[in-house]
Every structure is written in structure tokens, then in C-alpha cells.
Amino acid sequence: MMDTFACLPTFTRRHARLATWLLVLLALLVLGLGIGLRDPWPADEPRFALNALEMVTTGEFWLPHRGGELYPDKPPLFMWATALSIAVTGSVRAGFLLPSLFAALGTLALVMDLLRRLHGRRIALFGGVALLASLQFTLQAKTAQIDMLLTFFTTLGAYGLLRHALLGPAWRWWRAGWAAMGLGILTKGVGFLPLALLPAWYWLSRDGRLTPLRFRELLVGMGIMLAVIALWGLPMIVMTTLGDDPSLAAYRDNILFKQTGERYANAWHHIKPWYYYPLQVLPWAWMPLTLALPWAVPAWWRRIERRDARYILPLSAMVLIIAFFSLSAGKRGVYMLPTIPLLVLVMTPLLPGLWRQRGLQRLGAATLVLLGGILLAAGTLGSLGLPTLQALAERHDLSPWAWWITLGVVAFALLGWFKPRRGLLALTLWLAVFWVLWSTWGYGLMDATRSPNAMMQRLAAITGPDAWLALPAFDEEFLLHSRQPSVHFGSHTPIESQLERAYAWLQQAPDTRWMLIDQGHRDDLACVMLDEARDLGFQNNETWWLIPGTAVVDCQGDEDAAPLFVAPTSLPASRLAVVANDG
Template identity: 65%
Template sequence: MRPLNLAPSVTAYRVAWALLALTALVLIGIGIGLRDPWPADEPRFALNALEMLRTGQFWFPHRAGELYPDKPPVFMWASALSIWLTGSVRLGFLIPTALSAFGTLLLVVDLSRRVWGRRVAIFSGVALLSALQFMLQAKTAQIDMMLTLFTTLGSYGILRHALLGPSKGWWLAGWAAMGVGILTKGVGILPLALLPALFWFAFRRKVSPVGGRDLLKGAGVLLAVVAAWGVPMILIATFGDDPSLAAYRDNILFKQTGERYTDSWVHVKPWYYYLTSVLPWAWMPLVLALPWAVPAWARRLRRGDARVLMPLSALVLIVMFFSLSPGKRGVYMLPTLPLLVWSLAPLLPGLWRRARLQWLGAGLLALMGAVLLVAGVLGALGLPSLEALAERHGVHPWGWWVVLGLAAAALLAWRGPRRGLEAFGLWLLVFWVSWSTWAYALQDHARSPRDMMTHVESITGQGAWLALPDADEEFVLQARQPSVQFGHETPTAAQFSRAFAWLQAEPDRWLFARRRQADDYPCIDRTRMQDLGVQNGDHWWLIPAAATRMCTGDASAAPVLVAPTTLPDPSGTAPTR
């Protein structure tokens, strides 16, 4: 097979980089403003940002009127800024992750160029953009893409010093990035996984040396960055008169760090979860290259090639680090992708010429296209199992699936199996563009309760107060009226007891509740309940206060006020989201 022709001249590189950057901007940016925040995490962070803007309380993040100690505030600050600049949640909530993804791409390409040359740099950028988890998270407003930006910058600083240095400025910049990463999510220290290999290669005089003073300076910079938020937070919480702030301090410093890692209470999975259930798809299609990459890595290990082995060793240590914790989520593997690309970088031109790898890419595309095409046709014909699945999720994607399947077939026919990876890459362009437009339109009504909460307001009347016991953040975010909740950490039964007491205090209040939970209370007058239908996987009722007068309530704890979450329209005429 003829290799991809990317001449190593400056002009050719600039043209190739401009095309790559333009493609990345289009793929990452398309779809912004076309959907609402979707669960599980997006509505929560949008609420954090909105409450910062509404209350002016930026130091301590809140969610629906309560302190939110699960994560530090950097991502919430970025979300609040982008929502404030755009004047809209819909426009603003995806911008921080989009910018973080593009920044990560810049870092990966730049280091690859400096270490391996211009041609390899373009291959590295294409490889990162092709990774399924990278693009998925670039289009998802979760915290992990911003974390990946700072862990990649931390790794970039260390590698720039070690492989291209000495460069004490980049060494310290890497440590500063880790500090910001900690303030984004506690595991911002992941680039420290580079240090064992760094020490080994420095001992063998193959990289720039690092002394004890360098480590102390780096750690000092990291601690100074963390302290810029952490010290004032601790002082305010310790010496203030609000006990909830002290609870916030202890939670974020201890429960959400050491306890969550060693004795996680959520997302508990076996040790091999990442190896069997995450990395095979998250690293796709790069994972297809492993049968050829592993022997090449072994040869470079024997030669002691620090340029490959430093990022590769860090990748292995990070996978091991997260595998040892009982709590696991697939998104935790996202920071490994830049390290994987750097480890593969010098091999990519040769891998591209591998006929068997091209055929493997063609086979994967054929399999995915066939599955989508057959499933789309059977769904359109009304296959009961697929129809039941669609009804449960409120989405009928048959036409989209058929188009994706036909696109796969057309690309394979055009490029042929000897250019299977090229066909797969072009298909990914079709997939991500259609995902960000067609699939957004298909899913938004099912994953965002925007329409349901508008309907609720039309029933209750504008300004009527609404009780939201045990409601997920997406319902709080989309509420069109002043609302109350009864403590996210409070047991559900206690929340409903408090809700009944609150409802019975005023006759024009309403209760918004899941049907399965309302059915646990026969004291509710069923003849007064209004069926709202299914939303986000649950059946919902709207219940007037009068229907709960026979229910026993507990008024000992006050409800938490949740102000309307709309923002003023920049034109000053209407609220926007």
C-alpha cells in the first residue's frame, strides 16, 4: 500500500495542520446549542454554574440550594463563565469541554512534532481524533475532559523537560497544571505516573536529570496552586459559624478523595473491568494496532527508548491505579488516551502501511455497519424487542441507523478493504456529524425534561410553587417555577414526609413525583393526580396539595429553596436556557 503522503516541509505541515485543526473544530463544535444538558452529570454541573451566577457564591459550589462537595470548583467556574458569556445554558454548557478537547489535541500534536517530526505529528492528531472515547467526551459536559486537558499539560511539561530539555520552566508548568487538575478533579496528579520512568532514564543519562531540588520546587508550585483555593476554603469553613461549611470541608478533603478511592460506595466493579469492558471500545480504533504495537514496544524497551517508554509506563501505571480501586467508571480512562497516542506516535506511519491492519479496520467497519443496518431495518419493520426498547427510552433511531449502515457500505465499496482504516475514519466523520445533529434531535426530548416541565407550569400556573422530592438534577434544572427540594442526601421516605408537611401549609402548592414512589402512599387522593407520562425512564405524577391532606407530614426540617434556573435573555425580553 502506498503510504499517506505528508511531505515533511514546513509548508506541507502547515497545510496539513490547518486541515486537521479545521476538522477538529467542526467535529468538536458542531451541535453546541442544539440540545439541553443530559443526565447523569451534565444537569448537575449546569446547576452548579447557574447557582454561582444567581447567588454570587463562587467559592463553595451549590446544587439546588445545597452545598455540593463531590468536586472542586474549577469546572463549575468555567461553566459559569461560558453560560454568562453566551447568556444561555444551551449554548454555554458544552463550551468548556469543547475547548478542553481542542487544547488536548494541540498539546498532543505539538509534543509529537517536537519529538518525532511533522509527519508523525499529523498522524498523532488524527489518531487522537479517531478515538471513540475522546470524541464522545469532547461532546459531553462532564468534568473529565477538562481534567484530561490539565493532566495532558502536566505530562507535556514533564516530557518536554525530560526529552527535549532541560527546561525548568516547562517542568514547573507541568506541576502547576497538575495543581489546577486537582482543583478540577482530585486525580489531577496522574502525570506523576511519569516519574518512575523519568528517574530510571535520568539515572541512565538518557533524559534531562531531575534532582531533589527540582522535585521540591515542582511540589511547591503544585501546592501553591491548590492552596489558592484550598486554604481560603478551609479557613472560611473552620472559623465560620456555618456547620454545613465544615461538613463540606471534611467531605471534599477526605470522603471524596481517600475514602472514595479505597472504599468506594458507588460504581463498584471487579479489578478487570477496564481491561474487558472499557478499553476495547474507548481506545477503538487504536486498540486494533496493539498486536503490532506490543512487539514494537518490546523492541524499544530493549533499546531503552525513553520517548516511547515514559508515556507507555505512565499509561500502564494509571490503568493499574484505577483498577485497584473498587469504584470504577469508564470515563476514568480518558486521561490515558494522550499517553497512548504518544506511545504509538513513532509507529503510526508504519502501522498505516500494514495491510492486515487495514483489512482489520475494514472488517470492523463492515461489522458495525451491518449491525446498524440490520437493526435499523428490523426496528422500522416493528420487531417487538426493538420496539419495546425504543418505547422504554423514548427514542426511535431506525432511520439514523440505516443511514449509518449504508454509509459504511458505501465507504467500504469506495475505498476498499486495502484502505479500511481510511474508510473507517471517513465513517467516523459521518457518525460524529450525524450524532451532533440528527441524534441530538432524536434524543433531546427523551433525555431532557424541558417539555414536561413546561407542561407542568401550564397546569399549575406561572409562579406556583412546586415540591421536588427525590427528583434528579435534570428536573430541577428545567423547572419553570419556584421549587423546593428536601435534601439530596435525605432518605426518600423522609423527603416525602417533609414534602407533605410543606404542601399542607398552603393550598396552591403542587407535588411532582415518580408514580412508583407516589404509589407507596395510599393516603394520596388518586382522583386528583394528573398523569404526566414517562420521562427519563420514570412515570411521573403531578399532585395538588389538596390531594395530600390525609398524609402525615414532618415539618421539623425546612425545605431547601430552589430558585428558577432561567437566565435573563441578553435582549432583556425572555428567559433562556
């Protein structure tokens, strides 16, 4: 196996084409397996699925809503893609993961094509495998969050700029790259990340090594990006400015200012230290490519000294992107996803040499021993009844021991077969096995724990399908799986005000109205007869009560409070509305 890289240059074009198709089939298996086998899981998936389902149900696409309430935290492009997938498949389960799948496949195609043009077919194939093996890339490809679609657009933007810089002039790709950045901004505000390529490009272009970077072309590109943004942004501004509803103006200000500049400069959540990305995120997010960094960094430095733009441009962009996100106090690990295609572009050409490094192979073997050993030990101890693990399993109604033991056994079996001298290969194959088992066995085990679908079915059986349900302090997954008419009281409304509204609403028709609330709010339920509450058990990290309207006594609800919001997923289109407290 150590001679594999030496043999691959003898590939004919036909062999390369066959290998490419086999890689495509592998990508479809690894990335697509499991679609339709699980519901959306928190934290973000139920929210975007609910946004998309409401678009399909109500026909209101321009301004996303969540439970009948405007959702101002993100632009709508990802929700549009999810709504289209749900509409085409006719199912949330079948459709909600498709945008991430197609975005991942598109990113894979772009990376492989650019590697082929810069370094040849052999390196392009290695690049495809390296991208699929990257832990965060495959994780996000199998997750219905915005970031995989954002990464596709940032990769397309980088592809267009790099095609023009390194292989150009290529004006069509230059323009396509700027248009992709505009679409990326309409997906998640940081779609401009490919602009991190420009400083090094300007530096290298001064001595004629690259296509010149001229101010006029930059203005044209900027105009294209702004024009794409304006396709949605201008109508949105007009609609929210001229409308009489103050919530429209709040939506405009939130999406234009709070979720962009304020979120970056004055973050209010996900606060992490400055070293969060390099020390806590990238070591696992870039795995297994992280293992090669001790050998890759000196090789990169030699290419930087030779002023090789194929390496300098992606490397400089990676460093600037990491620095950009590190400067903000608010940090999430998923923000590093757009760096992975850039890493693959600069790491893959080194792989033929790196593969022969005994130290790297043994490091891969040691990593596999660590991962397999942890899973095998945890699975064995859990199956033997270790109290700590058993208590955790009982709390979540989950017994993953056989799953973990299988993954541990596979790890050591692969290592025994390939030996430590091929440890990196064993680790890569184990990751493929992990994703296959995660997407089948893992989904089956975890879906009931992470999705309240079964609990909401039990709830509807208790109340009857026509009874109305109040959801104070609601989470999107409960609205998404509601089997009956449901209302809530504003996602950012203080819990005290929500409960005042809920009490008034429940007392208007106590025999046909119910409230679902987690037991952590026990102290806020002073005027509720809790002995009448139904304990629905533990779900989504909380224990839940179902409270009938008849259990609310001596409560002075605020009948003049803000409107209730009807959850569109529970009602036919003719009954969708924002309704007042009079029911």
C-alpha cells in the same frame, strides 16, 4: 492510498502548515458541531450545569451549590469554567459544552506539538487525526463532564514534564507542568496522574539519557502544585471551619476526605471487577487504535529494549494509571480518558509502518462491517416493526431507524469505495460521519427523551407559572428546567423524611403548591389521593405524577424537619434563600 505515508515526507513547511490548519478546521467541525442543539443530559451534565447556573444567578462562586444546597462532591474549577461560558453566551444550551470543547482542543494542540518536537511535522499531523478518531476522546469532548477538562490539565502536566525530561532542561515547562497538576486536582482530585512518569524517568536518568531528576527540583515542583491547590483550598478550609453552619464543616470533610481517600480505598458505588478496564473499557475507549495493539506491542518492546525514553515514559505512565484505577473497587470507564493522549504519543510514530499491515487494514474493515451491520440490521428491523424494538421506541418516544440505517449504509458504501485493503481509512472516515450525524440528527432525536424541558413546560402550563413545586427525590435536570418556584428537601435525605417534609409544606397552602414525583414511589404515598394525580408520562427513564396539594389528606407531616431548599434557577436573586418549613 497505501503510498500516502511515503509521500508525506516530501511536505514542505508551507504544506505542513496548511495541513495543520485543515486539521484544526476538522477538529472544530467534529468536536464543536451540535453546540446549542441540545440540553444537558444525565447523568452528570445537568448537575454541573445547575451548579454553574446557580453561581451566575447567586454570585456565590467559592463553594458550589446545587438547588441552594452545598455540593461537596467535586472541587469547583469545572463549574467555574461552565459558569463563565454560560455568562458569556447568555445561555445554558450555548455555554455548557464549551469547557469540554476548549479542553479537547487544548489537549489536541499539546499532543501535536510534543509529537512535532519529538518526531517531526508529519507524525504530528497523524497524531492529531489519531486523537480525533479515538472514540472516548471525541465522546467526552462532546460531553459536559469534568473529565475532558481534567484530561487537558493532566496532558499539560505530562507535556511539561516530558518537555523537561526529553527536550530539556526546560524549567518553565517543568514548573508549568506542576501548576497544571494543581489545577487538575482542583478540577477532579486525580490531577496528579502525570506523576506516573517519574519512576521510569528516574530509572532512565541514572545513565544520563534524560534531564536529571533531582530531589530539590521535585520539592520545588511539589511546592508549586500545593500552592495552586491552596489558592482555593485554604480559603475554603477557613470559611468552612470558622462558619457557624454545620453544613459547611460537612462540606469541608466531604471534599477533603470522603471524595478523595475514602472514595478510592472504600468505594461505595460503581463497583467493578479488577479486569474492568483492560477487558471492558479500553477495547472500545481506545478504538480504533485498539486494533493496532497486536502489531504495536512488539514494536514498543523493541524500543523499550533500546531504552528509547520517548516510548518508555508514556507507556510506563499508561500502565501505572491503569493499575492505579484498577486497584480501587469503584471504577468508571471515563477514568481512562487521560490515558488516550499518552497512547497517541506512543502509537502515532508507528503508524507509517502499521498502515502497511494488511492484517490491520482487514481488521479495520471487519470492525466497520460489524458496526455497520448491527446498525443497518437494527434500523431495518425497527422500521419493519420488530416488537422488541418497537416497544423500546414507544417507551422512549424515539424512532431512530432512519438514522441507524443511514449510518449502516454509509459504512458499507465507504468499505465498497476503499476496499478491505484500506479498511482502517474507511473506519476512520465512518467515525467522522458518525460524529457529524450524532451531533445533528442524533441530538434532534434524543433531546426530548433525555431532557425534561418539554415536560416541565407542560407542568408549568397545568399549575400556572407562579405555583410552587416540591421535588422530593429530585434529579438535577428537573430543577434545571423548572419554570416556577421550586423546593426540595436535601439530596441525601431518606425518602421517608423528604415526604414528611413535603406533606407539611403542601398542606400549608394546598391550592398553590404541587409535588412532582416518579411513580416508583407509589407505595410511599399512602396518604395521597392518587386519583387526583396528573400522569405526565414517561421521561428520563421514569413515569411521573404531578400531585396537587389538595390531594394530600390525613398526613402528619414533620413541621420541625430540616429546611427546604429553594432552587435558585427558578427565582430572582432577591428571593434566593434557604427557607424554613413555614414557607
